[in-house]
Amino acid sequence: MKIEQIYTGCLAQGAYYITSNGEAAIIDPLRETQPYMDRLKKDGVTLKYIFETHFHADFVSGHLDLSKKTGAAIVYGPNAAPDFEFISAKDNQVFEIGNIKIKVLHTPGHTMESTTYLLIDADGNDHAIFSGDTLFLGDVGRPDLAQKAASMTQEQLAGLLFHSLRDKIMTLADDVIVYPAHGAGSACGKNMSKETVGSIGEQKATNYALRANMTEEEFIKEVTDGLLPPPAYFGMNVAMNKKGIESFENVFNNGMKAINATEFEVVAEETGALILDTRSNGDFAKGYVPQSINIGINGDFAPWVGALIGDVKQPILLVTDPGMEEETVTRLTRVGFDNLIGHLKHGFQAWLAAGYDVDTVNRITAEQFANEVKIGESKIIDVRKESEYESEHVEEAYSRPLAAINEWIKDINPEEHFYLHCAGGYRSMMAASILQARGYRNFSEVEGGFNAIAKTNVPKTDFVCQSKVLKV
CATH class of the missing domain: 3.60.15.10 (Ribonuclease Z/Hydroxyacylglutathione hydrolase-like)
Structure with missing residues (x-):
């Protein structure tokens, strides 16, 4: 046995x-x-x-x-x-x-x-x-x-x-x-x-x-x-498991279609596809295809795709690091995102080489944050889970978990500047990409998140063990 x-x-x-x-x-x-x-x-x-x-x-x-x-x-x-x-x-x-x-x-x-x-x-x-x-x-x-x-x-x-x-x-x-x-x-x-x-x-x-x-x-x-x-x-996944699905091979082959930069923009417009960029948050901040959403492959990728995109029938175009196309497509199929149209051939560098418009995220270091922020005056949004926030956070920061972004984004004042952070930069870049795709440009995202901020002199609340916060 x-x-x-x-x-x-x-x-x-x-x-x-x-x-x-x-x-x-x-x-x-x-x-x-x-x-x-x-x-x-x-x-x-x-x-x-x-x-x-x-x-x-x-x-x-x-x-x-x-x-x-x-x-x-x-x-x-x-x-x-x-x-x-x-x-x-x-x-x-x-x-x-x-x-x-x-x-x-x-x-x-x-x-x-x-x-x-x-x-x-x-x-x-x-x-x-x-x-x-x-x-x-x-x-x-x-x-x-x-x-x-x-x-x-x-x-x-x-x-x-x-x-x-x-x-x-x-x-x-x-x-x-x-x-x-x-x-x-x-x-x-x-x-x-x-x-x-x-x-x-x-x-x-x-x-x-x-x-x-x-x-x-x-x-x-x-x-x-x-x-x-x-x-x-x-x-949606429950329904797929009950009713039956398209074969993995068919979905995989669709996602593995390489689309050159010239066609990529046309296909995006014709299909209404969401552009999903799976590169690291650091690379994404420096430059990305406009309107892309960043969910890095090197993290809890599939669950976050499911949580943030939600609709498994949403058409998706991919931007990945060269060589990561197969891994990305496989992970998406695992959570039922089967409407994959293809990926940008040769990745973001091909987009740059073609001379198309590029967007960036205003990312600052934790040290810049510490020098700029005025506790009690500056608006700070912490997108970590509530349990993380309750265990320790920057004083006067607002808890706005990433998973609930569709609920709290409508309360953002587009005229008021704010700082955005998570624990290490993975989730805050997801939030930043969603905010910018919806027209919000009035923020600074903090590189390294709370882990980096905690090493500065920015005032923080006293640490509370998360097991006590979770009450289990």
Whole structure:
């Protein structure tokens, strides 16, 4: 028996590849299937089942492409009703893969179809669970994402989750391994550990939601407290995972079309495409194609694309560093942004060489900020998360999280100058690009963000540990 966790950092997502005696199973596969096909060929095994823990909201699964290429059956737990052929597993149903077994544990609460898969080894011992978004390390799945589909309140779903955890998972032996679908950084929970593998015993001892003697009322209150609004693309990804999608290869080939600088501007105007520049925030500040939005590939790229662009059907043209086209297109397809028209051939330098207009961002250093700013008079906008802001911030700064920019941008006075910063420059450049695309030019963005500002003499509030701020 072999279990391989295939962890994708930019999504904080874990897929699982399991083999035993010539047969294989894959749990929660990513959209691009070639890496799985390569593993199957290398190991000389046949893919028998593709198990899905639930209808994912934060990424598009590769279950359909993988099933078409291998003939493997797609398995969901109870209550799932997708628009394609699948096996609707019953609670406690057992599937055999080689010498091992996978037992279905229906664990509703995150969603109604949420299912945990228990792996039973060749000796008949409970070995591991693949807990999807039901149980994370340090947290549990948020119960607010499936309210409309389930016609239930988040409190009612949280109540189901309470019983799923205590009746199905906490009854397992302490040495059973826990393989969750996500780790720290995912929007599917609020307090996940950076670790990606744990055990039932560890979680009983450390996970706030698995406390001994915890009442259902206490659980519901704590699990629903402090939930941030889900990213706009979540509902669209759920629909794509239920209804079916275009093949990864077709979408990939569209995104890989190289468009020269002369045609690029014409295509942008004809299609109404959003120009997405994935270069570093430093390079973007120095020069970019006018009206571009900057979301750097070297960061939480795909989740931020989903949060800020939102509509997965939005036509997109790409500007990347040369050689990064394939990586960028792949990451976009993972979160369902399939309307990719192509990318600027040879990148931004080709645009410069063609002599077209270039825009820039007014970026200043932290030292310049310290010399210019007048606390109490100057307007300062901090686009970090509220928890970051509350832990420590520049005195008199306004908290305006990037994720909510569409709400607070309308309150900006275009005649009043302000300073803009995040933690290190990644998020504030996203905000700067959106502001300038909408006609706001009255700001200075601070290079290095709060991390750099903290090293100057600019007055700051006293530091408060973020775990206390989060109240979990």
